[in-house]
Amino acid sequence: MKSMSLYVERESTVHHIDPITKLVYIAAAIALPIILPSLHTAWICMLISFVILGMGRVLTRSLPIIGFVGFILLTVVIIQGFFHVGNETVLFRLGSWPFYEEGLLFAMGITFRALNIVGAFLILVLTTKPSDLVESLVRKGLSPRIGYVLSSVFQIIPQMMATVDTITDAQRSRGMETEGKLMTRIKAFLPLIGPVVLSSLIDTKERTLALQVRGFNVKGSKTFLNEEKMYRYGSAMRWSMLAIVIGAVIWRVIA
Amino acid sequence: MIKIQDVCFGYNEGQDVLQGLTLEFDQRTTAIIGQNGAGKTTLVKLLKGLLKPTGGDIWVAGVNSKDVTVAQLAGKIGLVFQNPNDQIFKRTVLEEVMFGPLNMKVETAAAKQQALQALEMVGLADQTDVNPHDLGLSEKKLISIASIVAMNTDIIILDEPTIAQDAAGKRRIAQIIEQLSQEGKLVMTILHDMDFVAAHFERTIVMNRGKVVLDDKTREVFSHQDLLREACLDTPYVTQLGKQWGLPETVLTTEELISAMKRPR
Numbered sequence: 001m002k003s004m005s006l007y008v009e010r011e012s013t014v015h016h017i018d019p020i021t022k023l024v025y026i027a028a029a030i031a032l033p034i035i036l037p038s039l040h041t042a043w044i045c046m047l048i049s050f051v052i053l054g055m056g057r058v059l060t061r062s063l064p065i066i067g068f069v070g071f072i073l074l075t076v077v078i079i080q081g082f083f084h085v086g087n088e089t090v091l092f093r094l095g096s097w098p099f100y101e102e103g104l105l106f107a108m109g110i111t112f113r114a115l116n117i118v119g120a121f122l123i124l125v126l127t128t129k130p131s132d133l134v135e136s137l138v139r140k141g142l143s144p145r146i147g148y149v150l151s152s153v154f155q156i157i158p159q160m161m162a163t164v165d166t167i168t169d170a171q172r173s174r175g176m177e178t179e180g181k182l183m184t185r186i187k188a189f190l191p192l193i194g195p196v197v198l199s200s201l202i203d204t205k206e207r208t209l210a211l212q213v214r215g216f217n218v219k220g221s222k223t224f225l226n227e228e229k230m231y232r233y234g235s236a237m238r239w240s241m242l243a244i245v246i247g248a249v250i251w252r253v254i255a
Numbered sequence: 256m257i258k259i260q261d262v263c264f265g266y267n268e269g270q271d272v273l274q275g276l277t278l279e280f281d282q283r284t285t286a287i288i289g290q291n292g293a294g295k296t297t298l299v300k301l302l303k304g305l306l307k308p309t310g311g312d313i314w315v316a317g318v319n320s321k322d323v324t325v326a327q328l329a330g331k332i333g334l335v336f337q338n339p340n341d342q343i344f345k346r347t348v349l350e351e352v353m354f355g356p357l358n359m360k361v362e363t364a365a366a367k368q369q370a371l372q373a374l375e376m377v378g379l380a381d382q383t384d385v386n387p388h389d390l391g392l393s394e395k396k397l398i399s400i401a402s403i404v405a406m407n408t409d410i411i412i413l414d415e416p417t418i419a420q421d422a423a424g425k426r427r428i429a430q431i432i433e434q435l436s437q438e439g440k441l442v443m444t445i446l447h448d449m450d451f452v453a454a455h456f457e458r459t460i461v462m463n464r465g466k467v468v469l470d471d472k473t474r475e476v477f478s479h480q481d482l483l484r485e486a487c488l489d490t491p492y493v494t495q496l497g498k499q500w501g502l503p504e505t506v507l508t509t510e511e512l513i514s515a516m517k518r519p520r
Contacts, residue, residue: 163341169305170342174402175329175358191354194344198388202340 005154006061006125014056015127019136021234022124025052028241029120033113035248039105042112049119058126062119069118073111080107130154132229139228148216152207160200167195256280256316256410256441257302257332263310264297272297273465276311280410284436285443286452286473289462290487295445298462299412302443304328316409330359332410333403337418339395348374348390348398349383355406366405373405376434378427392419400431411435413444417451429455453477453491453507461486478505 029049033042053059081091084103091101124133131151138147171191172178178188211217231237257280265271273294287295300306301313304325313320316331333355336342345351352373356366374380377397382390387398396419403411416428432455435442446452452459452473459476461469463486469476477483477490480498489495497506497515506512 166336166338167341169300169325170336172305172325173303173329173334173336174342174355174406175326176354177324177326177358179324179326191344195341198340198343 005130007129008058008061008126010057010127012056012127014052014058014123017127017231017237018229018234019124019128019133020140021231021237022128024238024241026117026120026124028245029116031245032248033116035245035252037109039109039112042109042116046112046116046119049116049123052123053119053126056123056127058122061126062122065122066115066118069114070111073107073114076110077104077107080104080110132226135224135226136229139224144216144222148211156200156203159203160196163199164192164196167192167199170195256282258314259302259311260313261311262301262308262313264301264306264308271309271465273301273308276465276467278460278467278470280441280443282436282439282441283457284432284455285441285458285460286456287443287445287460287462288447288449288452288488292464293462293486294465295462296414299334299414299443299445302410302412303332303334305334326358329355329406329408331408332412333406333408334412335400335403335414335416337414339392339399342399342402343387343395346386347384348379348387351387351398352402352405355402359406369405369407370401373401376404376431377401393421393424396420397424397427400428404431404435408440410441410443413442415446416444417446417448425451432456449477449489449491450493453494461488463487474505474507477507 029045032045050059053062080103081099082097082103084100084106086102086106087098087100089101090098091104092099131154134142134147134151137150138144168178168188171188176188176191177184179185257278259276259278262273262276263271264273276298287298289295297306301308301320302315304315304320304323307321315328318328318331320328343351345354349367349370352370353363353366356369357363361369371380371383374383377400379394379397379401382394387395390398396416400413400416413428413432416432417425420428429451432442432444444452444456456473459469459471459473460467461476461483468486469479469482477494480490483490490498491507493509493512494505494507497504497512500512500516502512502515504515506515
């Protein structure tokens with residue numbers, strides 16, 4: 001079955017860092033460029049995220065996503081370079097259209113911040129198993145029900161996609177054409193949606209029963225199958241990041 | 256009716272599920288058996304055109320499966336899926352069974368006639384106006400069989416037809432297979448129920464790891480106990496009983512066993 005997770009199995013220090021520390025990193029990476037809104041903070045934070053992706057040996061896997069986001073941000077650079085409100089200094093001209101320095105710097109700030117956020121999230125998504133993330137959150141007090149909903153999404157969606165394939169095959173076997181014109185595809189939709197919804201309802205009912213017979217609703221704290229994933233320096237890293245954020249706030253207030 | 260020439264297929268590159276398969280199917284009722292992962296379902300999907308071979312060719316009634324869409328092939332070969340819930344979506348049993356013939360551009364009146372005949376064959380003629388989802392799994396399975404029978408194809412493949420069937424249901428399915436065979440259709444099935452295979456199929460093909468290891472008359476196939484064991488398959492209980500009793504021949508049904516046991520030794 002196709003997996004919905006983007007997790008990449010690698011042997012690296014970043015993979016060994018616990019999910020909570022990675023979540024704290026995301027929060028810090030988002031907060032810092034906001035607290036210190038200079039261009040330098042933005043590109044330094046972005047660079048750190050990319051370096052961590054490299055250390056996790058997932059930089060290659062993140063390039064398509066970074067490239068896609070970068071392509072969209074290119075439009076920001078173009079629009080701001082030409083039309084930013086505070087534009088004064090002309091950098092170059094494209095025909096009769098002047099491209100301004102102020103607009104470029106403004107757009108670069110947005111671009112670096114956006115890529116920083118994307119990079120920070122990619123660190124979590126590419127180097128953390130979804131099940132580990134959910135289990136860590138449940139250990140930290142997240143409701144097991146919500147935890148189950150989150151983790152089951154990663155299983156149910158690929159399962160539904162497999163079911164859709166089977167159902168499509170079953171209807172094509174009865175002569176239903178699913179390829180070709182748009183109208184043909186629209187017509188093919190109805191015979192698929194009924195069995196898909198029904199299968200999903202049956203699956204949901206069976207999952208509910210399977211959970212109930214295994215004591216999912218029992219009250220009180222539960223034990224876990226896996227050992228809690230704790231990185232040796234995780235605590236030090238979290239406190240360090242908190243200290244940096246607090247330091248940035250103080251710097252902002254004083255300076 | 257079907258010719259398979261040197262067919263290879265793999266879901267992933269370099270990992271062939273089927274390797275150089277060459278087979279021909281005539282009108283004999285045929286069972287394909289093998290352990291899970293042997294390649295039975297893949298073979299059937301290839302025959303139906305749902306998958307295209309990565310090597311070799313498949314001709315169904317003279318048409319190369321690579322040259323047509325699944326929908327175009329639907330008029331020649333019918334496939335009853337294992338889980339009836341994968342196909343049922345209409346509000347009444349009759350509409351569900353008419354879905355296939357209408358897709359084949361059969362006139363509404365003729366499609367209704369074909370559907371009613373198919374429902375008569377599976378014993379659900381009195382359930383035409385019932386919502387299929389109000390029926391049990393056993394009856395839904397019969398609806399899915401009827402919906403393929405109504406398409407009047409010369410070849411019908413049944414994927415695990417005896418699942419969720421009680422003794423009466425199995426007898427009904429055996430009757431359907433016999434009737435379709437008498438009408439000159441090729442009835443093929445994938446089965447794990449060896450007793451059913453022994454009792455109702457003329458030819459049996461044993462698959463193991465993507466290859467055909469035995470292909471013969473059912474009685475011959477079930478006489479090769481060692482080869483079957485290698486393919487992780489059991490012989491029918493009645494055949495095992497006959498061997499334990501010391502019978503020299505391979506018996507396939509209870510009647511044959513009793514008859515053999517009554518013979519003076």
